[in-house]
Amino acid sequence: MLDTNVLDERLTALEGDLVELTQALVRIDTVNPYSGDRKAPGESKGQKYIEKYFKKMGATKIEVFEPKEGIYDRMGVRGPKERRFAGRPNVVARFKFKRPGPKFLFNGHMDTVGAEGMTIDPWSGELKNGRIWGRGSADQKGLLAAAVIAAKALLGFKDELCGELIVMSVVDEECNGAGAGTLACVERGIRADAGLLTDGFDYKLCREANGLITPEVFVQGESGHCCSPQDAVSAIDKTILVKMGIDRFIRARAKKHPTLPVNLGVMRSGVLPGTVPNDGYLALNVEYALEEADAAKPNGESVKQQLVAAIREEIEASGDAWLKEHPPRVELLKDFPPFSVPDKSRVVQDALAAAKEVVGPEVGFQRFIPTCDGGHLYLRGKIPMVFFGTAELAQCHTPHESVAVNDLMAALRVYARVAARQLAR
Numbered sequence: 482m483l484d485t486n487v488l489d490e491r492l493t494a495l496e497g498d499l500v501e502l503t504q505a506l507v508r509i510d511t512v513n514p515y516s517g518d519r520k521a522p523g524e525s526k527g528q529k530y531i532e533k534y535f536k537k538m539g540a541t542k543i544e545v546f547e548p549k550e551g552i553y554d555r556m557g558v559r560g561p562k563e564r565r566f567a568g569r570p571n572v573v574a575r576f577k578f579k580r581p582g583p584k585f586l587f588n589g590h591m592d593t594v595g596a597e598g599m600t601i602d603p604w605s606g607e608l609k610n611g612r613i614w615g616r617g618s619a620d621q622k623g624l625l626a627a628a629v630i631a632a633k634a635l636l637g638f639k640d641e642l643c644g645e646l647i648v649m650s651v652v653d654e655e656c657n658g659a660g661a662g663t664l665a666c667v668e669r670g671i672r673a674d675a676g677l678l679t680d681g682f683d684y685k686l687c688r689e690a691n692g693l694i695t696p697e698v699f700v701q702g703e704s705g706h707c708c709s710p711q712d713a714v715s716a717i718d719k720t721i722l723v724k725m726g727i728d729r730f731i732r733a734r735a736k737k738h739p740t741l742p743v744n745l746g747v748m749r750s751g752v753l754p755g756t757v758p759n760d761g762y763l764a765l766n767v768e769y770a771l772e773e774a775d776a777a778k779p780n781g782e783s784v785k786q787q788l789v790a791a792i793r794e795e796i797e798a799s800g801d802a803w804l805k806e807h808p809p810r811v812e813l814l815k816d817f818p819p820f821s822v823p824d825k826s827r828v829v830q831d832a833l834a835a836a837k838e839v840v841g842p843e844v845g846f847q848r849f850i851p852t853c854d855g856g857h858l859y860l861r862g863k864i865p866m867v868f869f870g871t872a873e874l875a876q877c878h879t880p881h882e883s884v885a886v887n888d889l890m891a892a893l894r895v896y897a898r899v900a901a902r903q904l905a906r
């Protein structure tokens with residue numbers, strides 16, 4: 482096995498490279514086109530940069546490919562239908578060692594949430610007080626960079642390692658997508674014996690994730706002129722009643738699953754003061770537990786049915802004749818199924834050993850917030866995955882985002898150790 486003291490020396494020497502790569506990536510605007518920002522160029526410039534970086538490192542093979550239209554339907558995944566991927570390629574690099582052996586992969590995403598309204602310069606990439614500042618520094622360019630630098634370090638151990646190391650820089654993880662970038666890697670047939678998702682935070686080590694559904698609720702009214710509202714049905718009034726049904730659902734969930742959050746994030750109705758509103762719309766995020774999903778085909782259907790039932794009960798209780806006749810339509814915009822990678826998987830054991838060495842003996846596995854990318858690799862790609870990231874969740878998506886270089890170095894140490902254990906000959 483690779484001597485960890487020698488490895489650590491090599492990693493310490495690469496701290497400058499890690500900082501520089503993180504800074505370079507933060508300085509390139511890769512805001513997801515579906516962020517809501519008026520100007521959102523997407524990932525392409527960042528992906529070009531990382532492709533060149535992989536080339537310089539001596540990658541055996543680099544694949545650059547966009548997710549293909551209709552990917553969610555083909556892969557049987559519930560995701561937003563309007564997403565377009567032209568000009569938004571994934572970049573996947575392979576580094577082959579001389580001797581044949583297992584394959585291990587790192588996955589991270591290039592896109593970021595929007596940068597409008599930030600209180601610092603989103604693209605400065607400035608290094609100040611031991612932190613790198615700017616949009617994407619914490620979520621998750623610093624950790625993507627740590628995976629790249631881990632690969633760079635391991636390439637120096639040609640005699641001690643075997644097999645193949647794969648680094649995926651994917652698109653469209655953020656902004657209400659459903660992981661089309663990673664899903665496209667799976668669709669292309671890219672596989673490994675195990676992998677590590679770098680999009681994590683707070684030093685959490687995970688092998689299990691909760692599920693998440695995003696139900697959309699469509700409420701029907703009947704529009705009319707403002708001078709004769711009595712001849713119309715206000716969708717605003719009906720939407721408020723339906724919202725009370727959602728509250729009923731939230732109360733029931735809180736009682737039964739107090740640790741699983743529900744967030745009603747959107748409620749809208751009406752267009753003009755001169756028109757009685759015709760329809761209403763609500764959308765919420767609901768986390769659900771592994772235990773709530775059908776083991777054979779894990780999905781959030783039963784949780785959606787709880788919501789439908791709660792709205793129906795509220796309508797019954799109110800005696801609203803219109804809604805009884807025109808019940809709201811509930812559809813799932815997204816469903817990230819929950820999953821659990823078996824405890825006995827080698828990568829789970831290797832990651833635990835690596836994290837204990839770097840972080841401390843107190844480290845153990847925790848359940849992760851829902852993740853689409855990790856879930857796709859495990860559930861669709863059948864790749865045993867672990868998740869580890871060190872950026873602070875309290876920094877992600879904030880107007881003053883930054884990441885501590887020390888935290889990135891800790892991630893680098895864990896990533897390199899896990900891959901070294903997996904690829905030891």
Ligand SMILES: [Zn+2]
Nearest residue numbers: 620621654680
């Ligand atoms: Zn992320």
